[in-house]
C-alpha cells in the first residue's frame with residue numbers, strides 16, 4: 001500500500017501473535033459423532049437450494065479426526081496462535097442441561113495438543129451454529145436463547161478455563177442476526193426484519209451474560225472478547241450529503257448496533273429512530289444495557305473489504321451487493337433507500353474488492369472509540385481460485401499480496417499508536433464457506449476434497465516466515 005511509509009518500523013512487537021482461524025461447522029465434520037445433534041447449519045445446508053452444489057459440513061475437512069495432523073502443520077509453519085470455535089450442539093446437544101463429556105473431551109484434546117506445540121489457543125464460543133432445538137423454540141429472536149448461551153458459556157468455561165486464556169463470546173453477531181433472520185442467506189434462513197432486530201439485541205445480551213458467566217468460573221488472568229465484522233464504510237460520492245447520510249445509516253446498522261451497547265452501554269439514538277417503523281424495541285428491557293456493557297479485555301476485528309454506499313430512491317432497482325449470495329431480502333432493516341456498490345479494481349474470488357486501508361481505518365477508529373482496549377485482528381484473508389500445479393504445489397501469489405498489504409496496514413496502525421496484539425489469518429485451511437459451500441477457498445493450506453490431503457500453499461510458507469521473523473518478507477521472495 002502506498003500509505004505505508006518508510007518511517008514505519010519493519011518488525012512487529014515480539015509478543016505479537018501470528019495466528020490462523022477456523023470455525024467448528026466449517027472444518028470439523030463428524031456431525032453425528034459422540035452425541036452431537038444438528039445445529040441450524042446442518043438443517044440449512046441439507047435444505048435444497050441453500051448452499052452451492054448442495055454442499056454440507058457433514059465431512060467438511062474432517063478436522064474432528066485429523067486435528068493432530070492439523071496442529072502439527074501449524075507448528076511446522078511457525079504459527080503461534082490458533083482461533084477455533086466450539087460446536088454448541090456437541091457440548092450441549094439440546095442447547096440445555098448438563099454437558100456431554102465426550103463432546104468437551106474433543107476440545108480438551110485439541111487444546112492440549114496446541115499447548116504441547118507452543119500454540120496459544122483462542123476459543124470462540126459461538127460461530128453461527130445454534131443447536132436446532134433452540135431455533136425450534138424461536139432462536140435468537142427469543143430472549144431465552146441469550147440465557148441458554150450463558151449456561152453453555154459457563155460449561156465450556158469450567159471445562160477449558162484452566163488451559164485457555166483467550167475467549168471470544170460471539171463471532172460476527174451481525175451475520176447471525178441479519179444474514180440469518182433478515183436476508184436469509186445464512187441459517188436459519190428467515191426473512192423477517194423485525195425478528196432480525198430482536199435477534200441482534202438478544203445476541204448482545206448473550207454476549208454480556210456469557211462474558212459474566214465466563215468470568216464467574218475462570219481464573220482472572222483469562223481475557224474475554226468479542227469478534228465483530230466492523231464495516232469500513234465509504235460514501236460513493238464523498239461530496240454528496242445524501243451519500244454521507246447513507247453512510248451514517250449503515251454505520252448504525254453495521255457497527256453501532258453492536259459496538260454501541262457493548263462498548264458504551266447504549267444503542268445509537270439514530271438507530272432506534274431509523275428502525276421505529278419496524279419495531280418499537282420493546283424487547284429492550286430495563287437493565288439490559290448494563291448486562292451487555294460488561295468490562296472487556298480485548299476487542300476482535302474481522303475485516304475483509306470496505307462497504308461503499310450511496311443514497312437511492314426507495315424501491316428503485318439498485319444493486320444490492322451483500323457478498324453472501326443473492327436474496328430478494330435486504331440484510332439492512334429499514335434501509336431500502338440505501339444502495340450498495342463495489343469499488344472498482346482488484347477483487348478476490350468472492351468478488352470482494354481488495355483495499356487494506358479499510359483495516360487501518362477500523363483499527364484507528366476503535367483505538368479512539370475504546371482507548372486502552374487491546375485489539376486483535378481475529379479474521380482477515382481472501383478466497384482465490386487455487387489449484388495444484390503439475391508438481392503438486394499450490395502457488396497463490398494473490399493471497400501473499402493480500403496478506404502483505406493488510407499486515408502492512410496493521411503494522412502502520414501499531415506505529416501510529418494502536419495496541420494490536422495479534423492477527424489471525426482466515427483461514428488456516430480451505431473449508432466449508434457457508435452458502436458458497438466448497439467453491440471458495442480461503443485457506444493458507446490447500447485441501448484436496450477427494451483425499452482430504454492438506455498441502456500448504458505458498459502463502460502459508462510466506463506467512464510462516466513472517467511469524468518466525470516477526471517481520472513481513474517481500475511478497476516476491478516466495
Ligand code: GBH
Pocket residue numbers: 023171172175229302304307321322323331340379426433434442
Ligand atoms: C467471515 O464472515 C466469517 O466469520 C467466516 O466464517 C467466513 O468463512 C469468512 O468471513 C469468509 O466469508 O455490506 O452487505 O456487502 C465474513 C462476513 C463478509 C460480512 C462481508 C459482511 C459484507 C456485507 N462478512 N460482508 S455487505
